[in-house]
Amino acid sequence: xxxxxxxxxxxxxxxxxxxxxxxxxxxxxxxxxxxxxxxxxxxxxxxxxxxxxxxxxxxxxxxxxxxxxxxxxxxxxxxxxxxxxxxxxxxxxxxxxxxxxxxxxxxxxxxxxxxxxxxxxxxxxxxxxxxxxxxxxxxxxxxxxxxxxxxxxxxxxxxxxxxxxxxxxxxxxxxxxxxxxxxxxxxxxxxxxx
Numbered sequence: 203x204x205x206x207x208x209x210x211x212x213x214x215x216x217x218x219x220x221x222x223x224x225x226x227x228x229x230x231x232x233x234x235x236x237x238x239x240x241x242x243x244x245x246x247x248x249x250x251x252x253x254x255x256x257x258x259x260x261x262x263x264x265x266x267x268x269x270x271x272x273x274x275x276x277x278x279x280x281x282x283x284x285x286x287x288x289x290x291x292x293x294x295x296x297x298x299x300x301x302x303x304x305x306x307x308x309x310x311x312x313x314x315x316x317x318x319x320x321x322x323x324x325x326x327x328x329x330x331x332x333x334x335x336x337x338x339x340x341x342x343x344x345x346x347x348x349x350x351x352x353x354x355x356x357x358x359x360x361x362x363x364x365x366x367x368x369x370x371x372x373x374x375x376x377x378x379x380x381x382x383x384x385x386x387x388x389x390x391x392x393x394x395x396x
Contacts, residue, residue: 217245251287251294254324259335262317263343266308274347276391278302279315288359289326297355297371302391303340304347304380315340329355329374337376348379350391 221241222232230237278301285296301315322335337351354373361368380387 214245218242221245251285252324252326254321257317257321257324259318259321259339260343262314262321263310263339265314266310266344269305269307269309273305273309276302276304276387276394277309278391278394279312280395282316282319284319284323284355286323286325286327286329286332286355288357289328291359292326293358293362295329295355295357295359295372297353299336300352300395301336301340301349302351302381302394303344303349304387306345306347308344308346310340310344329353329357329372333374333376337378341378346379348377348381348383348387350375350377350381350388352392352395 218241221244225232225237225240232238232241280298280300282299282301283296284299285294287293288295299319301319318336318339322332322339333351333353337349340346340349340351352373352375354371356369356371360370360372375392377388381391382388
């Protein structure tokens, strides 16, 4: 069971009743044997998949390392896999996130970036906002010279509605600081992603 499922039984019962109503609204019987446990399983999956609401990305990035060796070039973490849920259709979208930044005396352990991604992806989301939230969290907490975030993802809501789009990927980009201001830095980052 997820942390949320254990915390508030009244809210959980309300959610289970809503899921039962949804099953009924689509024309099935929530009381039939094969569906009896489904509301509990659906709730547990949603609470596990959407656990980012109980995580504070600022706290993740609060633990930094003082960068003392004078490193002043791009630090990049590529191909971080993620899954999030579209806030419009409640269907998953998944893909890869790429993060780059130029430190300004502070760095974070590389695992922290994956944790920040997981925290924001673990909420009902749109890809555009997800990209911005990650970039802003890194920029505001680490105060680097610049940061770039690129996300490429496949959206199940698109492939379900349009059969010709099953392999389509959406790409979003957010640049801050010198990644935004300096086209050479921006291009170096984007070229390194190829």
